[in-house]
Amino acid sequence: MSTDAATEHWPAPRARVPVEATVSLPGSKSLANRALLLAAIADGPSVVRRALRSRDTLLMASALTSLGSHVDTGGDDWTVTPAPFTADADVDCGLAGTVMRFVPPIAGLSSGTVGFDGDPHMRSRPIGEVLTALQTLGVQVDDGGRGALPFAVRGTGSVPGGTVVIDASASSQFVSALLLAGARFERGVDVRHDGKPVPSLPHIEMTVSVLRDHGVEVDDSEANRWAVAPGPVRAVDRLIEPDLSNAAPFLALAAVSGGTVTVRDWPRRTTQPGDELRDILQRFGCEVALDDDGLTVTGPDGGRLQGVDLDLHDVGELTPAIAALCALAEGPSHLRGVAHIRGHETDRLAALATELAALGADVVERPDGLDLRPAPLHGGVWRTYADHRMAHAGTIIGAAVDGVLVEDVATTAKTFPDFARFWSGLF
Numbered sequence: 001m002s003t004d005a006a007t008e009h010w011p012a013p014r015a016r017v018p019v020e021a022t023v024s025l026p027g028s029k030s031l032a033n034r035a036l037l038l039a040a041i042a043d044g045p046s047v048v049r050r051a052l053r054s055r056d057t058l059l060m061a062s063a064l065t066s067l068g069s070h071v072d073t074g075g076d077d078w079t080v081t082p083a084p085f086t087a088d089a090d091v092d093c094g095l096a097g098t099v100m101r102f103v104p105p106i107a108g109l110s111s112g113t114v115g116f117d118g119d120p121h122m123r124s125r126p127i128g129e130v131l132t133a134l135q136t137l138g139v140q141v142d143d144g145g146r147g148a149l150p151f152a153v154r155g156t157g158s159v160p161g162g163t164v165v166i167d168a169s170a171s172s173q174f175v176s177a178l179l180l181a182g183a184r185f186e187r188g189v190d191v192r193h194d195g196k197p198v199p200s201l202p203h204i205e206m207t208v209s210v211l212r213d214h215g216v217e218v219d220d221s222e223a224n225r226w227a228v229a230p231g232p233v234r235a236v237d238r239l240i241e242p243d244l245s246n247a248a249p250f251l252a253l254a255a256v257s258g259g260t261v262t263v264r265d266w267p268r269r270t271t272q273p274g275d276e277l278r279d280i281l282q283r284f285g286c287e288v289a290l291d292d293d294g295l296t297v298t299g300p301d302g303g304r305l306q307g308v309d310l311d312l313h314d315v316g317e318l319t320p321a322i323a324a325l326c327a328l329a330e331g332p333s334h335l336r337g338v339a340h341i342r343g344h345e346t347d348r349l350a351a352l353a354t355e356l357a358a359l360g361a362d363v364v365e366r367p368d369g370l371d372l373r374p375a376p377l378h379g380g381v382w383r384t385y386a387d388h389r390m391a392h393a394g395t396i397i398g399a400a401v402d403g404v405l406v407e408d409v410a411t412t413a414k415t416f417p418d419f420a421r422f423w424s425g426l427f
């Protein structure tokens with residue numbers, strides 16, 4: 001197996017018998033990048049324990065380092081020591097939405113100019129609403145009127161802050177970005193959403209909960225409005241939960257093989273949207289149990305899955321793995337409410353429709369989702385479009401169908417380094 005060239009094809013292992021496995025998964029990207037960012041604007045050193053070491057979190061660490069913080073990524077536990085942001089800096093966002101959206105507001109606190117750019121596709125992921133909001137809040141942003149990467153934030157050492165109205169229907173990260181920095185703005189920040197419903201609301205709840213852990217006062221009592229009071233951000237010693245969205249392919253492996261997979265350390269309470277998998281997998285016909293061993297999923301006999309009808313608006317990042325299960329199900333499925341995932345690492349609805357159809361699936365792409373009906377699948381190349389979750393989806397199909405070749409499986413390093421080797425070890 002080789003995993004480093006975008007054109008390479010990885011033969012996804014086929015599960016010929018029910019898979020029985022217990023896994024410990026790497027930490028949550030969303031929790032780790034929030035913890036790192038807040039640590040960098042806190043009033044003392046913080047520790048991020050069991051930090052996820054992946055492309056997105058390393059990009060966040062180097063963004064914070066280039067602003068002036070000291071981030072020690074040497075071991076499993078990362079120490080972040082804040083320092084004033086004074087130098088000019090360049091931030092590589094890669095393909096990390098959390099870096100492109102969360103770092104510009106804190107760059108406004110710098111007294112230097114901070115340039116942002118990223119992977120080619122990152123230039124088409126939405127960010128304009130955040131840049132306009134920052135301008136309203138008193139930050140100078142040069143984006144050549146593009147509302148997209150590349151752009152520069154010209155910090156003056158402080159941000160006035162105040163009230164801002166944004167349309168966050170393209171990404172919940174627009175709201176999270178402003179809230180995460182808000183306590184350090186002179187007047188705090190009061191964010192109101194005006195537009196179609198905000199997707200991925202659990203991720204905003206995650207932001208609010210992590211802010212409160214840092215002693216920040218947040219008022220989220222009204223729908224579509226979040227207010228962060230100005231004040232200090234306390235340093236925190238935090239253990240990062242396993243990434244429950246990245247658990248999807250592993251639990252799906254139990255589902256498609258009729259086996260049993262346990263994910264250790266599944267939190268009893270969490271703001272991670274991946275926790276919804278407990279309910280979603282039952283709808284496919286799986287048995288699900290959460291106990292001291294972790295979350296255990298047992299697939300139906302022979303991996304014979306039922307079709308599902310799901311609105312995934314709140315948990316859009318689960319769509320690729322769920323679509324893979326739908327393509328393998330014995331009944332029709334409808335996935336809805338996820339128009340916004342066209343702005344993710346790739347246009348995920350188009351990518352899923354194209355790749356599933358190429359393997360024989362009966363799939364119709366809708367403006368906000370996918371309709372799937374049972375059809376015999378066959379092997380072939382599964383393209384991943386530099387999208388870690390497309391790679392997960394192809395890998396799930398490959399567990400159930402002979403001859404699936406996943407292109408550029410190394411793209412999974414965005415949130416799960418060594419995914420392919422880890423996965424192969426389960427067979």
Ligand SMILES: O=C(O)C1=C[C@@H](OP(=O)(O)O)[C@@H](O)[C@H](O)C1
Pocket residue numbers: 029030031097098170171172173176199200203316317340
């Ligand atoms: O804040 C976060 O950590 C995330 C929010 C969501 O973004 P969208 O609201 O853009 O879907 C999610 O899909 C993404 O994977 C991570």
Ligand SMILES: C=C(OP(=O)(O)O)C(=O)O
Pocket residue numbers: 095096097098317344345389415
């Ligand atoms: C949408 C995703 O990532 P990002 O944080 O880059 O938006 C994702 O991981 O599914």
